[in-house]
Amino acid sequence: MTTVAEATLAACPECDELHIRRPLRAGQRAQCRQCGATLYREPRRRSDHMLAVVTAALVVFALANTFPILVLQARGVTNEATLLGSVAALWTEGQPLAAALVFVTAWLFPLFDLLALFLILLAVRMDRRPSFFAPLLRTLQALRPWGMIEVLMLGVLVSLIKLSRMADVVPGVALWAFIALTALLAVILSYDLRVLWRSEPRPGGTP
């Protein structure tokens, strides 16, 4: 039989050393005394603050994908490019593998991350644990390293400099949206998802 010793024990994920759990204040983290890895942390922000940040990020994500990132002008010809437009161009140019990779890491997984986190935080907020809660949170944790918006952001800036040599470049609305999204994601990624496993619905919330 298996039981959780969560309330009293913590095992280091990197060296397996056992520790006695101690309560932390907000913003603090517990370190393994053998290898120095982070054992657990107490987030600075509450889950309903995070719900607000995630909602904002979803709106900004929509903006970032609706408007052009950059507008290019050369000898009277104008080109606008969105992220998905670039993916489609890669695909039609005969680079389906590269297109799929960019689509998944810069669009699909970040969007899934935001939507899944939104649902999970909403469930926590409403004091419910629907049946999808555990599988969705597990999937979210597994896919998180594959969302690479912050790398894409740096890529946008590098292409901006590169392109400014070839043509007149006008930053599009989506460029500012991507900058805002990167900032919001930095807040979201600093929130340790594992505290969401710890939170139990208050008694009387749901049967």
Place this chain on the structure above:
Amino acid sequence: MKALSAGLRACLVCRSVCDATGVGAAPVRCPRCGAAVHPRKVESLARTWAYLIAAAILYVPANLLPVMQTTTLFGTSRDTIIGGVAYFWSSGSPELAVLIFAVSVVIPMTKMGALATLAYWAGRATGVDAHRLSRIHRVVELVGRWSMLDVFVVALMAGMVQFKSLATVEAGPGAAAFGAVVVFSMLAASSFDPRLLWDKHGHPDHA
């Protein structure tokens, strides 16, 4: 004391400590999050080596094949990754050249070398300096994703520079190969179980 020697296992998903006495090496199901909990990551070293070798093999075409093909009125030029770095260096953006060189050459090479070192030492019987090696592992997991930068730059350039007769940029087969290198080396890093290093580490309090 290690969790394993106490008959306990750490769930890597939700970090609860699960009781696994009397089940041998068989997986137990985490009572809190439902994930399968193994004593150590399954076939960690074999998987790490497999992904690592795949990444190393793909690194050859990633550097030899062009990542980008630029067609202008003056002709067609095909750039490999190093060619792109040289272009930035000679065209007055040495800081961008250094950035691209760091994420496309230094990080992947160091990462593959570091993972091979970790997997080699984790496979040895004794004499492992787990303190130093586990620090290497932590850095390796953190920086690998930034190697995707060049793939994003190529994708964005290809999507945006479409001025029919004046200039077009197309992605080359090197971009997909390079993206695959990043994916395989990220899989190698996540398959590696740093606890194997500590299992081989000489404990002063070994009783």
